[in-house]
Amino acid sequence: MSNIRIWAADVNNLSDARYFAAMGVDILSFKCVNEVDLLKILAIKDWVEGPKIALEVDDMEVSSHTQHFINKLQPDIVLLSPFTEYPSLSNTIYTTTIYPDVDDIDFQIIKFSEFLNLAQFNQIRSVKHNNIFLDGPLTNEQIATITKNDPNIGIVVRGGEEIKVGIKSFDELDEFFDMVNG
Numbered sequence: 001m002s003n004i005r006i007w008a009a010d011v012n013n014l015s016d017a018r019y020f021a022a023m024g025v026d027i028l029s030f031k032c033v034n035e036v037d038l039l040k041i042l043a044i045k046d047w048v049e050g051p052k053i054a055l056e057v058d059d060m061e062v063s064s065h066t067q068h069f070i071n072k073l074q075p076d077i078v079l080l081s082p083f084t085e086y087p088s089l090s091n092t093i094y095t096t097t098i099y100p101d102v103d104d105i106d107f108q109i110i111k112f113s114e115f116l117n118l119a120q121f122n123q124i125r126s127v128k129h130n131n132i133f134l135d136g137p138l139t140n141e142q143i144a145t146i147t148k149n150d151p152n153i154g155i156v157v158r159g160g161e162e163i164k165v166g167i168k169s170f171d172e173l174d175e176f177f178d179m180v181n182g
Contacts, residue, residue, distance in 0.1 A: 003147050004180055005154030007109075007133050009056070014044050015168045016159035021048040023177050026154070029054035029079065032069045041073060052076035079109075109156065112136035125150055140179065147180050155180075 007027040008020040017028055028051045030041045045053055054077035057066055070078060108129055115137050116124070124134065125145075134146075135156035146153050157176065162168045 003182060004151070005133070006180070007054075007135075007154055007156045008051070009135070009156050009158050011044070011159040012040075013159070013162050013165075013168075014047055015162050015166060017044045017048045019168075019170055019173070020157075020159070021050050023173075025051050025157070027052045027054050027077065029056055029077075030073075031056045031058070032073065038069055038072055045073070054079050109133045109135050115139060116142065121145075125153065128152075143176070143179055147182070 006020075006023075006025040007029060008016070008025045009029040011017050011020065011028050011030055020028055028048065030037070030044075030053070032038050032041055032055060053073070053075045055070060055073055055075040056079045108131060110124060110132060112134075113136060121142055124132070130152050131154075132152060133154040133156050138146075138155065143155065146155065157173060160168075
């Protein structure tokens with residue numbers, strides 16, 4: 001099991017879901033845009049135990065279509081953009097933001113596309129919020145620092161496409177999990 005919280009995003013096949021569940025991730029996250037996706041996610045959900053299930057919603061508002069997916073999937077978490085307007089939902093609602101300066105949300109996923117410099121990394125580490133996940137490239141040193149010193153910070157990893165159905169290489173992810181599991 002991991003020493004830090006890990007969110008597995010963009011899970012779109014059973015290989016990813018089973019691998020991430022076996023590695024002890026805390027959350028498996030899916031995007032669902034049509035009924036085929038919904039059926040696939042429901043089937044995957046039946047195959048894995050352990051992680052919470054999250055549904056990522058990119059819409060600017062929760063439509064009846066999206067509400068249908070939420071009702072059928074019954075995810076533990078519905079991940080909304082900070083700009084999404086939504087009706088009251090029975091699920092836990094977490095939102096995402098780009099920068100950790102919003103106090104009225106349950107949860108923050110800090111997204112970045114380039115490596116953080118030391119000042120940026122330390123600024124994020126100084127935020128006193130209990131539910132922060134970093135979604136972007138991190139150096140091995142930054143991962144080691146988070147693992148040893150920052151229990152309030154988690155890391156987002158991402159699923160990907162299979163080479164063929166049921167066949168996938170997890171070499172890069174194995175290195176990451178070896179590092180965080182000590």
